[in-house]
Amino acid sequence: MTFSAEPMRRKSYKALWLHGFHRVDYSEWGDPDNPRVLFCVHGLTRNSRDFDALADALCKEYRVICPDVVGRGTSEWLTHKTDYGYPLYLADMAALIARSGAEQVDWVGTSMGGIIGMMLAAQSGTPVRKLVLNDVGSVISAAALQRLASYVGKPMVFGTLEEAEAYFRRTHASFGPLTDAQWRHIALHGVRKWPDGKYRLMYDPAIAAVFVGPPMADVDMSLVWNGVRCPTLVIRGQESDLLLPHTLALMRFGHPGLRVLEVPGCGHAPALMDPAQIEAVRGFLDER
DSSP states (O other), X not given: OXXXXXXXXXXEEEEEETTEEEEEEEEEESOTTOSOEEEXXXXXXXXXXXXXXXXXXXXXXXXXXXXXXXXXXXXXXXXXXXXXXHHHHHHHHHHHXXXXXXXSEEEEEETHHHHHHHHHHTSTTOOEEEEXXXXXXXXXXXXXXXXXXXXXXXXXXXXXXHHHHHHHHHXXXXXOSOOHHHHHHHHHTTEEEOTTSOEEEXXXXXXXXXXXXXXXXXXXXXXXXXXXXXXXXXXXXXXXXXXXXXXXXXXXXXXXXXXXEEETTOOSOOOSOSHHHHHHHHHHXXXX
């Protein structure tokens, strides 16, 4: 993957939660004085570098901020593992919005990042102006949760980057028909080389604790979704097992202005690396 000459800046800040401070890292693209600010937030086991292509394409129009949610990417792993959860993630993202100095932000969120955005957008006085939900909605299917539980948090060790890339191609095939360069990008930024020379996934396995417990059922977030009032675009992989067609129908019922883009050849979740997907996001955000 090749990017423009626009530099990406890596930054960090200290966020506070129940058991002290923790470090949150993020990427920032574009003019740091641009009042148009776009947040791009990744899925459960992924990290900010998933949005490099999208941020590079939009950084002339926006200051693009892509955080590594705590426990992922290069952000700190929590000492108290039970702190992982949406209350903490919302507090961290509110702190980052405040740090940005923006009065309003637009939000692109994939899966978990979309849930965070939806929860923020539903709050009174929200700074979220426009919301893009990438393959997530008001109901999370039990089947998708069971699929995620089958691999999230499992201790994966790779001897080479090629082994790691093969793992990502298998596990995330539902991202869509990516190029070799895009898969290599996902692999390069999806693992870290440890002192023993082996590669391991770039997230804290303890985030999988959310899947421990009784048999999983659908997660209904309709009350949250019904609180969202900003213009929203939902992107859905046509083969997604997480965002089902009847969920989209229910979401439209209460939000007749909801925009929907279905992406063929994808499941959960479109990678937002394809030029057509990027242009769909740009077009929605640019609408007045």
